[in-house]
Amino acid sequence: MATLQPVRGTHDLLPQEMRAHRHVSDSARAVAACYGFDEMATPIFEFANVFKRTLGDTSDIVTKEMYTFTDKGGDEITLRPENTAGVARSFISEGLAQNAPLKFFYSGPMFRYERPQKGRLRQFHQIGVELVGVATVQADLEVIACGARVLDDLGVLDKTVLELNTLGDAESRSGYRDALVDYLRGYLDHLSEESRDRLERNPLRILDSKDEGDRRVIADAPVFTDFLNEESQTFFADLRAGLDGMGIAYKLNPRLVRGLDYYCHTAFEFTTTALGAQGAVLAGGRYDGLIGMMGGAQTPGVGWAGGIERLSMLCGEALPPPRPIAIVPVGASTKDVAFQLAETLRRDGFRIDLGYSGNVSKRMKRANKLGACAAILLGEDELLRDEATIRHMDSGEQECAPMATLPDVLARYKTT
Ligand code: ATP
Ligand code: MG
Numbered sequence: 001m002a003t004l005q006p007v008r009g010t011h012d013l014l015p016q017e018m019r020a021h022r023h024v025s026d027s028a029r030a031v032a033a034c035y036g037f038d039e040m041a042t043p044i045f046e047f048a049n050v051f052k053r054t055l056g057d058t059s060d061i062v063t064k065e066m067y068t069f070t071d072k073g074g075d076e077i078t079l080r081p082e083n084t085a086g087v088a089r090s091f092i093s094e095g096l097a098q099n100a101p102l103k104f105f106y107s108g109p110m111f112r113y114e115r116p117q118k119g120r121l122r123q124f125h126q127i128g129v130e131l132v133g134v135a136t137v138q139a140d141l142e143v144i145a146c147g148a149r150v151l152d153d154l155g156v157l158d159k160t161v162l163e164l165n166t167l168g169d170a171e172s173r174s175g176y177r178d179a180l181v182d183y184l185r186g187y188l189d190h191l192s193e194e195s196r197d198r199l200e201r202n203p204l205r206i207l208d209s210k211d212e213g214d215r216r217v218i219a220d221a222p223v224f225t226d227f228l229n230e231e232s233q234t235f236f237a238d239l240r241a242g243l244d245g246m247g248i249a250y251k252l253n254p255r256l257v258r259g260l261d262y263y264c265h266t267a268f269e270f271t272t273t274a275l276g277a278q279g280a281v282l283a284g285g286r287y288d289g290l291i292g293m294m295g296g297a298q299t300p301g302v303g304w305a306g307g308i309e310r311l312s313m314l315c316g317e318a319l320p321p322p323r324p325i326a327i328v329p330v331g332a333s334t335k336d337v338a339f340q341l342a343e344t345l346r347r348d349g350f351r352i353d354l355g356y357s358g359n360v361s362k363r364m365k366r367a368n369k370l371g372a373c374a375a376i377l378l379g380e381d382e383l384l385r386d387e388a389t390i391r392h393m394d395s396g397e398q399e400c401a402p403m404a405t406l407p408d409v410l411a412r413y414k415t416t
Contacts, residue, residue, distance in 0.1 A: 009114070009122025019319045020312040021125060025107040028127040028150045028306065035146040037105040037129045042086035044109060048076040054085045054262055054294055056202065065112040079111035084262075084287065084303060085294075087130045092296035100133025100299060107308075119278030119310045128284075128305035132291070135300040137235060140266045140286060141242040147282050147304050148248050151270060156314045160270040160281060162249065165256035166239075167204075167264050168224065168232035170289070176227035177203055187217045208257050223254045235265050262290040266302060275310055282306035324353035325413055326367035326375040330360050334378040341376070341388075341403070348407050351415045367393070373413045376406065 006012060013021055029039060048068050055062045067079040080086055083106050096102060107127045114120055129146055131139045144162070151157040167173060181203050188196060192211040199206070207218055228236065243250055256267050269283040284304025292298040325345070329338035342354040353370055355363040360377070367375050377389040382400065390409055391398045401409045 007122070009116035011121070015321065016318060017312075019321070020315065021308050023315065023319055024154060024306075024308045024311045025125075025127050027153045029105060029107065031150045031153050032105040032127075032129050032146060034149075035103070035129075035142060037103040037131075037146070039105045039107070040087070040090075041106060041108060042080070042083060042090050044111075045077050045079050046086055046089060048078040050085050050089045050294075051078050051081060054088070054290055055081075056262070059202075059205070061112065065114055067111045067113055081110055081112045082305060083108070083110065083126060083128055084130060084290070084301075084305070087132070087303075088287075088291050088294055088296070088301070091132055091291060091299070092294060096132075097297050097299065101139075102130075102132045104130045104132070106130075117277070119275050119307070119313060121309060125308035126305045127308060127311075128303060130301060130303035132301045133299055134302070135288065137238040137242060139300075139302050140239055141246065143284065143302050143304060144243065144266075144268060145246055145248065147268075147270065147284065147306070150306065151282065151311075154311060154315055156272075156281075156311065159274050159314055160272045161251050163253040163256050163269045163271055164240075164243075164250040165253050165267045166224065166228065166232065166236040167257065167267050167285070168228045169235075169264055172224075172228045172232045173204075173264070175229075176222065176224050179222045179227060180204070180206075183221050184217065190214075190217050204257050207255050218255065225254060232265065239266060262287045262293065264288050268304070270306075272314060275313060278310060280307070281310045281314060321371065322351060322415055323371045323373040323413070324351045325410060326363070326370065326372040327352060327354045328360060328363045328367065328375050328377045330377055330379040333380055334383055337383060338378050341378070341406075345406065345410070349414055350407075350410060374410060376410075 051066060052062055061081045066081055069077055071077050087104055087106070091097070109123050109125050111123055113122060116122060129143060131143050148157060148162065151160055168176070181199060184191065184199055184203060184206065190213050192209065192214050195206045195209055195211065195214050206214060207221070209215065209218065256269060263285040265286040267285040269280050271279040272281055273279065282304055284302070286300070286302040288300040290301060327338050327342050329335045338354060342352045346352050353367070353372065355366050364375065372393055374393055375391045377391065379389065382388055386403050387400050388403055388406065389398055389400050399409070
């Protein structure tokens with residue numbers, strides 16, 4: 001029977017959960033549209049190299065989390081673990097450079113082979129924005145403000161803290177990297193095996209370690225901000241001044257390093273304490289090196305991705321299903337008229353439920369169970385007069401109206 005279970009870390013989105021997901025993605029799409037982000041989609045699988053080359057050999061995603069397989073044609077394929085690399089690939093392969101700056105919104109499934117737990121799945125869903133082609137701080141500000149607005153619209157901004165850091169430019173980072181490696185070498189015995197492994201290849205990621213011993217060593221490690229060159233300092237100062245100007249509160253977190261290797265300057269994460277260990281709900285940063293690294297013309301970029309599952313959990317409230325109008329034929333001879341009326345009203349944009357069997361009382365029971373806002377009762381006598389009875393379910397009031405006026409009588413229940 002095991003094969004009839006969904007694969008571990010994946011799950012079905014039944015209507016109730018789907019509504020919660022839609023609520024998150026629809027709100028985000030609407031907010032992003034106000035900021036000028038147009039929706040696009042990239043394929044959910046790419047050549048493995050799209051991720052391997054860009055996310056860095058030592059990132060968690062590449063070393064542990066990718067779903068990679070060889071297809072029947074012998075190509076190495078990866079189910080996308082995130083969407084920024086796909087957008088960058090598309091920017092290059094579609095020749096979009098001449099149209100830059102470009103602003104994209106996306107929403108869809110991502111895949112990571114992780115240990116499943118609450119808020120951590122193997123197929124999960126993200127919304128995200130990418131602003132490609134702008135090197136100035138205004139882009140970072142727009143992107144962060146858009147993220148904050150998405151959270152605000154969902155009513156969860158108050159439950160989050162915006163953590164902010166800078167990773168500086170390449171020059172600053174290499175200075176810091178050397179200092180960090182020097183420092184960490186003095187504590188080799190105290191570091192976890194994983195961190196010792198990373199020391200030469202990707203020491204910055206050690207700052208992100210969850211290991212207790214590592215964290216004690218890291219507590220006194222050199223701090224990035226002391227190594228920023230003037231340009232990087234100015235960029236960060238402008239960013240903070242801009243956020244202050246917009247009234248967006250943030251907390252500096254010098255240990256915040258994004259899990260992916262292609263980031264520079266701005267790194268941020270909206271985190272919450274309301275979801276247990278899975279604190280990050282929406283995270284992003286600047287990735288000026290990415291497109292160049294993939295073989296395109298050097299093109300700056302900045303963006304974020306939010307986890308739909310985590311955001312919808314944070315929203316908390318279950319959204320009620322939409323309420324239909326029930327059509328209830330009274331007596332067998334009105335069935336055909338009922339069927340036709342259902343089609344007519346559906347074409348007019350009403351949500352109509354026509355039961356499948358049973359007498360009036362059984363059909364009214366179904367209408368109640370579905371939470372119908374109104375019922376249209378079609379009796380034989382009334383039909384002879386070309387009329388129908390409308391019962392307004394919440395008030396219990398009933399009225400009789402000519403068939404032709406039904407769209408007006410029911411206008412208040414229109415859903416589209
Ligand atoms: P974490 O530290 O929780 O592993 P991450 O740094 O790997 O997060 P990102 O790559 O920044 O996450 O992805 C952006 C957002 O996507 C996260 O803030 C989170 O809301 C969501 N997310 C990431 N991985 C998962 C997952 N396995 N299941 C559900 N949501 C996820
Ligand atoms: Mg992760």
